[in-house]
Amino acid sequence: xxxxxxxxxxxxxxxxxxxxxxxxxxxxxxxxxxxxxxxxxxxxxxxxxxxxxxxxxxxxxxxxxxxxxxxxxxxxxxxxxxxxxxxxxxxxxxxxxxxxxxxxxxxxxxxx
Amino acid sequence: xxxxxxxxxxxxxxxxxxxxxxxxxxxxxxxxxxxxxxxxxxxxxxxxxxxxxxxxxxxxxxxxxxxxxxxxxxxxxxxxxxxxxxxxxxxxxxxxxxxxxxxxxxxxxxxxxxxxxxxxxxxxxxxxxxxxxxxxxxxxxxxxxxxxxxxxxxxxxxxxxxxxxxxxxx
Amino acid sequence: xxxxxxxxxxxxxxxxxxxxxxxxxxxxxxxxxxxxxxxxxxxxxxxxxxxxxxxxxxxxxxxxxxxxxxxxxxxxxxxxxxxxxxxxxxxxxxxxxxxxxxxxxxxxxxxxxxxxxxxxxxxxxxxxxxxxxxxxxxxxxxxxxxxxxxxxxxxxxxxxxxxxxxxxxxxxxxxxxxxxxxxxxxxxxxxxxxxxxxxxxxxxxxxxxxxxxxxxxxxxxxxxxxxxxxxxxxxxxxxxxxxxxxxxxxxxxxxxxxxxxxxxxxxxxxxxxxxxxxxxxxxxxxxxxxxxxxxxxxxxxxxxxxxxxxxxxxxxxxxxxxxxxxxxxxxxxxxxxxxxxxxxxxxxxxxxxxxxxxxxxxxxxxxxxxxxxxxxxxxxxxxxxxxxxxxxxxxxxxxxxxxxxxxxxxxxxxxxxxxxxxxxxxxxxxxxxxxxxxxxxxxxxxxxxxxxxxxxxxxxxxxxxxxxxxxxxxxxxxxxxxxxxxxxxxxxxxxxxxxxxxxxxxxxxxxxxxxxxxxxxxxxxxxxxxxxxxxxxxxxxxxxxxxxxxxxxxxxxxxxxxxxxxxxxxxxxxxxxxxxxxxxxxxxxxxxxxxxxxxxxxxxxxxxxxxxxxxxxxxxxxxxxxxxxxxxxxxxxxxxxxxxxxxxxxxxxxxxxxxxxxxxxxxxxxxxx
Numbered sequence: 001x002x003x004x005x006x007x008x009x010x011x012x013x014x015x016x017x018x019x020x021x022x023x024x025x026x027x028x029x030x031x032x033x034x035x036x037x038x039x040x041x042x043x044x045x046x047x048x049x050x051x052x053x054x055x056x057x058x059x060x061x062x063x064x065x066x067x068x069x070x071x072x073x074x075x076x077x078x079x080x081x082x083x084x085x086x087x088x089x090x091x092x093x094x095x096x097x098x099x100x101x102x103x104x105x106x107x108x109x110x111x112x
Numbered sequence: 113x114x115x116x117x118x119x120x121x122x123x124x125x126x127x128x129x130x131x132x133x134x135x136x137x138x139x140x141x142x143x144x145x146x147x148x149x150x151x152x153x154x155x156x157x158x159x160x161x162x163x164x165x166x167x168x169x170x171x172x173x174x175x176x177x178x179x180x181x182x183x184x185x186x187x188x189x190x191x192x193x194x195x196x197x198x199x200x201x202x203x204x205x206x207x208x209x210x211x212x213x214x215x216x217x218x219x220x221x222x223x224x225x226x227x228x229x230x231x232x233x234x235x236x237x238x239x240x241x242x243x244x245x246x247x248x249x250x251x252x253x254x255x256x257x258x259x260x261x262x263x264x265x266x267x268x269x270x271x272x273x274x275x276x277x278x279x280x281x282x
Numbered sequence: 283x284x285x286x287x288x289x290x291x292x293x294x295x296x297x298x299x300x301x302x303x304x305x306x307x308x309x310x311x312x313x314x315x316x317x318x319x320x321x322x323x324x325x326x327x328x329x330x331x332x333x334x335x336x337x338x339x340x341x342x343x344x345x346x347x348x349x350x351x352x353x354x355x356x357x358x359x360x361x362x363x364x365x366x367x368x369x370x371x372x373x374x375x376x377x378x379x380x381x382x383x384x385x386x387x388x389x390x391x392x393x394x395x396x397x398x399x400x401x402x403x404x405x406x407x408x409x410x411x412x413x414x415x416x417x418x419x420x421x422x423x424x425x426x427x428x429x430x431x432x433x434x435x436x437x438x439x440x441x442x443x444x445x446x447x448x449x450x451x452x453x454x455x456x457x458x459x460x461x462x463x464x465x466x467x468x469x470x471x472x473x474x475x476x477x478x479x480x481x482x483x484x485x486x487x488x489x490x491x492x493x494x495x496x497x498x499x500x501x502x503x504x505x506x507x508x509x510x511x512x513x514x515x516x517x518x519x520x521x522x523x524x525x526x527x528x529x530x531x532x533x534x535x536x537x538x539x540x541x542x543x544x545x546x547x548x549x550x551x552x553x554x555x556x557x558x559x560x561x562x563x564x565x566x567x568x569x570x571x572x573x574x575x576x577x578x579x580x581x582x583x584x585x586x587x588x589x590x591x592x593x594x595x596x597x598x599x600x601x602x603x604x605x606x607x608x609x610x611x612x613x614x615x616x617x618x619x620x621x622x623x624x625x626x627x628x629x630x631x632x633x634x635x636x637x638x639x640x641x642x643x644x645x646x647x648x649x650x651x652x653x654x655x656x657x658x659x660x661x662x663x664x665x666x667x668x669x670x671x672x673x674x675x676x677x678x679x680x681x682x683x684x685x686x687x688x689x690x691x692x693x694x695x696x697x698x699x700x701x702x703x704x705x706x707x708x709x710x711x712x713x714x715x716x717x718x719x720x721x722x723x724x725x726x727x728x729x730x731x732x733x734x735x736x737x738x739x740x741x742x743x744x745x746x747x748x749x750x751x752x753x754x755x756x757x758x759x760x761x762x763x764x765x766x767x768x769x770x771x772x773x774x775x776x777x778x779x780x781x782x783x784x785x786x787x788x789x790x791x792x793x794x795x796x797x798x799x800x801x802x803x804x805x806x807x808x809x810x811x812x813x814x815x816x817x818x819x820x821x822x823x824x825x826x827x828x829x830x831x832x833x834x835x836x837x838x839x840x841x842x843x844x845x846x847x848x849x850x851x852x853x854x855x856x857x858x859x860x861x862x863x864x865x866x867x868x869x870x871x872x873x874x875x876x877x878x879x880x881x882x883x884x885x886x887x888x889x890x891x892x893x894x895x896x897x898x899x900x901x902x903x904x905x906x907x908x909x910x911x912x913x914x915x916x917x918x919x920x921x922x923x924x925x926x927x928x929x930x931x932x933x934x935x936x937x938x939x940x941x942x943x944x945x946x947x948x949x950x951x952x953x954x955x
Contacts, residue, residue: 070219195850
């Protein structure tokens, strides 16, 4: 018991200060992707739609519709098109309206 | 895409009510509607020393009669309909429903004979927390949004990373 | 004018009621007339009993040249019997209000009513007996009348069995009582109780002890001391509700009256050990009674065992009073006597009430089994409220009367250290601890006894179909009012009882008992003080404050009525609730050395533990320890003896003539010697 107490005193406070202050461990979290619209082509978009296991991606004409709520941060779209996708680093994603979680990404890359 | 005006209005009114009623003390009842239990592990981690839910005045309770907030995980299998409605109705008002995890938000499982696929089909969800699983930090943020202590970030995010440095959002 | 004169009126009214019942009981107007007379008699008896508490003993009266069975009819109204007579009166009035709505006038009703009123009259005669012969004749009449009461509805063999147990044990007890009285009478050469008491010094010590023990055992059969209690759970379920109420409310108390009569008036023994034996028997009865009550599903068997428990408490109080007297702690002795008599009055009221309500429930639902009832508080609301008052009383919860009397008994027992003898003090503390265990188990038992039938959801269709219309309410309601009055009027009651104690023991407790008229001090001012009146006021105020706060700050939102939270189950069935046996299962596990439960489980096929191929039969039984290990061997010994003797009665005339010849020869030889 005293050993545990002494060890605890040495460790110090481990509790995070979030939400008053940012938490360092947030940098390691897997997060939904952010897309580089200039690297996106319709082809790339279709490949990403096909590989997404959670139906988070859909393509409508020249818009990639990304459902942040459905995304599981598996990373398959990043594997398929590494230069079009980057981790967004956002984890504070709560929304009061479901529609606020559906984002539209314009497809601006050239090509088919 | 901006959220509809009446949705935002209703959300704001609710948040005002919740904020004044609950202050800094909230009792949360978790409801697992058929999840893989990883969301539950993250929720349980909230009581661990690193995240420590209790310092924010949030507590878990098993009794819906004592609960203010219903935290729903899982894709809402149809066999659970009655239990979910009963749990919601057993909570005294005012009450908030928070759906968390990609399953409850309608992402992973499509609607089929066994599963609704989306918690919002059975319960009136007020706050949606994405993630698979949502990290405890995301859950803390979501709970803070639900009681009106923290601001929503998603309307301002575009998930477009077009700057030369890459990463982040515009 | 003394209380005895009023009792003549009561006796006459009961006799008239018996005759009216016998002649006209099978028609509704006759039934009502009989009950009306009985109620008048009861009111008169209650008044006389109350008066005699403060009046003191009347002189012995031999009304006219009446002789009954070899002795004169001698009557005397004593202060000691006053409580019992008052209780008899109140119970009689309550029963008279109850019977017209409970019984349907039919063929056997006339005999039944006559037996009831005869029993009431006989009880009165026992209590007002001034002489030995009157006492014994009245006692036996009461037993026989109660036997007829129990046999009201002979269905199958179980009624006959119950009545037979009652009669058999009554008769054995009667023999012992006769033996005790004969010893006393022979040694003192008197048949009047007053003279027996006055000449008590003529009885040598050994004979005194023998007389007291015989009386303890004989009256113990009637009072229900363990192991002499076996008739109670057999006879109560099969008797009609008012019959059971009368048995538990009055007849059992007469056993206690006999014990206190012998202990305090007729043959006070010098040493402490008779008191210790009495106290031990009482404490054991209390604990064993309530433990067996927790294993019962039948409401009336449950209440019968609870009667055994309360008899134990009363007898413990009387035994402790005897012990204190032996150590010259006269104030404490008088105090415990008062507490015991108070508990007699309290228990008489609420046990009668509970039995009457059990009858109402049985009448409305057709069953006495707790596991088939439930939700009756919505269907029989008035009965539920009245039964709740009775339950609060018997569970000894403040501020009702059961709490006051049990608290006083505890306060008396806790002062065991004043006896000065270590062994005695330890034994008294053990008795107090046993009573404490009993009190806790009693609350547990009565939460079960009220909660399972009345609260929750109905477990069967019969329980769901129960209706309040036509149920008797006035009788039980009167007893509920009496319970509350006994609690609120505790100072008055205690003042009257202290006058009684002065008459019986010669010790005046007046100034020590009620200083300022609202506080009770248990015989010694340096121990404790307790005020039932202030406690009641405080409890009512304490409960009122949150109610007022709520009413003042009530939220203005509309309230919604939603179903009970059942864990979200799709269909919650009433059978999923607690049952009476599962509620008391922890007790059966803890005390399994007493219960020796046997469980048998039969499945449709052996390799199917989940029971999917057919129904699973589960049977759990509590071993009837006293019947099996005490009574059955005695019965078998008697049967064996009878078998041995039977050849004497062969029916052969020549053998009988030989017997006659031998006896004459023997008499001649003895005469010649």
